[in-house]
Amino acid sequence: MTPADSLVPASRRNSGFTLHRFANPGRFLRLSGAVLPWVAIPGIGLTVAGLIWGLAFAPADWQQGETVRIIYVHVPAAWLASAGYAMLALCALLSLVWRHPLADLAAAEISPVGAVFTAICLASGSLWGRPTWGTWWVWDARLTSVLVLFFLYLGHIALVHAFDDPQRGYRAGAILALVGVVNLPIIKFSVNWWNTLHQPATISLFGAPTMSLAMLWPLLIAALGYTLVFVALVLARTRAAVMERRIRALLMARAELAA
């Protein structure tokens, strides 16, 4: 602890401490190892249950017919694409301001998972658009902003790995991730601000969902499952990254010893 830190009031020092207690890789590995099965197993279970319920047992829509079942794949993926980006931006903030070492590793592991969820959202949306709207793709504000989100994820993946010094890659990636946050409200409100082919939100914080409960339940269960699977994937990948860094440090130490 530097002298400057001891001038900070005890309460503030405490909050810094809570944030940084997970910076200890050993503690992170122990804790995440204990939590992981409790996230992964319910996540897979709820996803499978929600999808089976939605794809096989939920009622068909009065005008879309069976095609509506794509919603159980598409909507949770879309939610997680945006929520995952919010997680990425949070890690970027923790990394830029508080120099949290685990935040850098987590950010680098979130973006590939987020990119996959965004790809699922785009692909399933395209498959849904063809029979209902009559087109695979249209350049309306919602579809375009989600495509931009996909490229932001890809850009983050590329940027993080573009430097010989990993720290510089993490720094550049964090800045990109924070700048890209501008896109999140655009995605959410694109369907309200401009006229689009994509319809506005069915489920909102205020007001009743414009969806029968028989269809809403499997959707919410699948969404909860997707969320847990997303978190489990990021946790497992971050654990692997921590272990990889340890092994690399050990190998370097051994090489130096031998030299």
Added chain:
Amino acid sequence: MTRKRRRLWIVLACGLSLGVAATLSLLALSPGMELFVLPADLAQRTPTPGRVFRLGGLVQAGSVQKTLIGREPAVSFRVTDGKASIPVTYVGILPDLFREGQGVVTLGEVQPDGSFRASEVLAKHDETYMPKDVAEALKRNGLWNPAAGPPPPASTWNTLNARQLDTKQTGQTGKAGG
């Protein structure tokens, strides 16, 4: 001020500037972000002949006429936004969701006679999802005519099945009668 504090302020200041810049750009670009033009907008400014653009709105109830031109299916209908309506002609296969009262987005150009010739018709669907039997019950009880407008408020039907909707409706009529 600690270094963390200073970094936090820098990030917040950058975020604020970026937010303002993004808002201003979006406000400036806003008309370009629209996918389609509404009939009322078209009535205000006459479009250049031969310019291809998208016209969107609702298919006016009772305006759909289907014919055959040779062996191709052809259709004419009016697109309305409640304030103005434009006659549209289209030769080709319509999307499954096309019906009276449905939102559509058509791509084409204005003809000399003021009608719109579409080369593509896309169907919009609204944010409502309901099982077939619930939709049938709403129609049967006179609560909703899909050709005339959007469904009743979701809170009146989204927790109910068709049978509950029927009994609720007859219960209410019974009370009104007594």
